[in-house]
Amino acid sequence: ISLRPILLPAAPRSGWINVMTYLDQRAVILQVHSGSDLDQRAVVLQVHSGSDLDQRAVILQVHSGSGSDLDQRAVILQVHSGSGSDLDQRAVILQVHSGSGSDLDQRAVVLQVHSGSGSGSDLDQWAVVLQVYSGSGSDLDQRAVVLQVHSGSGSGSDLDQRAVVLQVHSGSGSGSDLDQRAVVLQVHSGSGSGSDLDQRAVVLQ
Incomplete structure (x- = not known):
């Protein structure tokens, strides 16, 4: 596919991060938006990976809703993974x-999705794993969020050959912005016969 530069909007406020890189013919786009505080600010993470976005696409979107606090607002996670001619x-x-509930401590969410399809396929060939853990504590400083997405596709392939890993950890510390609460984004992508995560790795911090 043609890898053309993408113009991103200017930062509306301090703490706004845009990271864009290309791995071979696989585009990886990470966007993090920070607002005034963790209650009011939205975090949007988008990852696209594949030989083209029609054949092997992985999209992870996290949107924080509106409301007085994180207990009242909705969290929507969407994962789409396709292998073959199209996503259908x-x-x-x-x-x-x-x-709804009093706090996130009482509302733990653990999600695991495994999908295998095609003749002779199994979870090693076309696997998608989404895990979300809501931590405990009175605020996001004490409450860690971990998102992991693994996708492998192709005949005889496994998670070592064509893997995409997105990990987001909310940091801790006092303060009202992302500078004092660190956010670590790590993306590893390997492709091709005999490849592994050591050959084509990208780490964004």
Whole structure:
């Protein structure tokens, strides 16, 4: 596919991060938006990976809703993974909405999705794993969020050959911005016969 530069909008405020890189013919786009505080600010993560976005696409989107605090606002996670001619053949759609309650400590969410399709396929060939853990504590400083997405596709392939890993950890510390609460994004992508994560790795911090 043609890898043309993408113009990103100017930063509306301090703490706004845009990271864009290309791995071979696989584009990886990470966008993090920070607002005034963790209650009011939205975090949007988007990852696209594949020989082209029609054949092997992985999209992870996290949107924080509106409301007085994180207990009241909804969290929507969507994962689409397809292998083959289009996303209609091997598609996985996961949508989760957090319910109401006193706090996130009482509302733990653990999601695991495995999908295998095609003749002779198994979870090693076309696997998608989404895990979300809500931590405990009175605020996001004490409450860690971990998102992991693994995708492997192709005949005889496994998660070592064509893997995409997205990990997001909310840091801790006092303060109202992302500078004092670190956010670490790590993306590893390997492709081709005999390849592994050591050959084509990208780490963004």
